[in-house]
Amino acid sequence: MAQFLQQIVNGLSIGSVYALMAVGYSLVYSIMNFSNFAHGGVIMFGAYFGFFAMTLLKLPFLAAFALSFTGTALLALLIERIAYKPLRERRAPFLYFIISAMGASIFLENIVIATIGPTFRTYPKVFSRTAIALGSIAVGRLDLIMFFVSAISLALLVLFIEKTKMGKAIQASAYNMKAAALMGVNTDQIVMIVFILGGILAGIAGVFFGMKYTVYPQIGNITTKSFVAAVFGGLGSLPGAVLGSVLLGIIETMVAGYLSSQFRDLIAFVILIAVLVFRPSGIMGKISEEKA
């Protein structure tokens, strides 16, 4: 029983970071109807920004953290302007967006390999590694902080989307971009806001991921799993992305704990295929035909 609870706690912690990443995928998908595969690259840059802010600039953790998510917000915006805006203006088919996204993703990974190098780097120690005992289970400090910061970030995002005028405009644009423009919404601005929001969450997720594991150029590949989580929950649905992520996190830690960690990724992708086959709209997604 103790081991089971322990796995749940570990799963919640990693699942909450998946959720930060998955929400970024879902936000962009809900507005632009394509899967922004460059998001993984942005998360990777978030991990590097935080790492270098702490090691080279010797910034304290919180400042490095803020620098990281500011940097990723700008990077996400820059990618939108360079890789997607010209396509939007020409009303290109969705496939072109995906190809452009993959191009951006490969570019980001390789520019890091070419300039910073392919080595694995370890974050300096920020939180004590001694776990906090909660009855029979032990919770790592980093895991606890990851969970709470992720939960608070997501709660703020939901508040913004549900309660503000701009948030309602994002929802309206997600449903029908043209009709939103007819209400006087500057849809180009909505796209920018969505990329900035996704970029901020990517920075937070990148720093946590770098701290929990290591920092390396292919770290973005791990975010493929958050994409699986977003599909699992229902692409385009924010609650779906969070639910899918937490479930995926728990399933993964269960598999790693009771079977073998080698089966972990296998199971994640089996879930993706199963969802695509049996319930393509995911747990909470809207069913739609023209999306890619």
Added chain:
Amino acid sequence: MLKVDNIHIAYGGIKALRGVSLNVQQGEIVTIIGANGAGKSTLLNTISGFLKPSRGTVSFRGKALPKRPDLIVRDGICHVPEGRMVFANLSVEDNLLMGAFLRKNRKAVAEELEQVYQIFPRLAERAQQSAGTLSGGEQQMLAMGRALMTDGDLVLMDEPSLGLAPLLVNTVFEIIGKIHDLGKTILLVEQNAFKALAVADRAYVLEQGKIVKEGPACDIAADPAVKAAYLGAESRAGG
């Protein structure tokens, strides 16, 4: 108030509009009638800034229109799109408030909302319901109410009666009259030529991307060629 001057629009190789000119004076109801594919929606989408004419200009109150759709809304043109396009994921009230997206004066918005609820009591009853649960007729009311919330002076309406039951078609045309009574100028695109000509001051007939006839609505309605092409069954049915 609105002046469309010799606009040309082409999609790929197909010329959708071939030198269309028209004008709408303040306070008028002007209708554009024409068959499916004549270019009616293309014309409205060009005025709203979604399509860029390869030639020709659109001016509003003597000034060229801005390029972006949202800035055109700010200038005072609102557009009730074909197919209603209500935000099914938002409540009825949130849909209406989206119409007021650009407006800063909360008191004026609250008053406008009351006015819209008076014109469309059904929307008031369903204010908190998701717009996706409304019937087709109710969604049309919502699309019209939402456009009124933008406080535009010129209302473009694209096929507001399309797909509605005959009784509801009458209601929609009554509402067009009420919106006109509020002081709005209306440019109405309709396939239901009989009803449209009855409510309009002036009319244009659009065929294959060209204006082939224009004049007072009663003259157009009496025109033998128009009668044969657009009013055949309906004029008999309507008496």
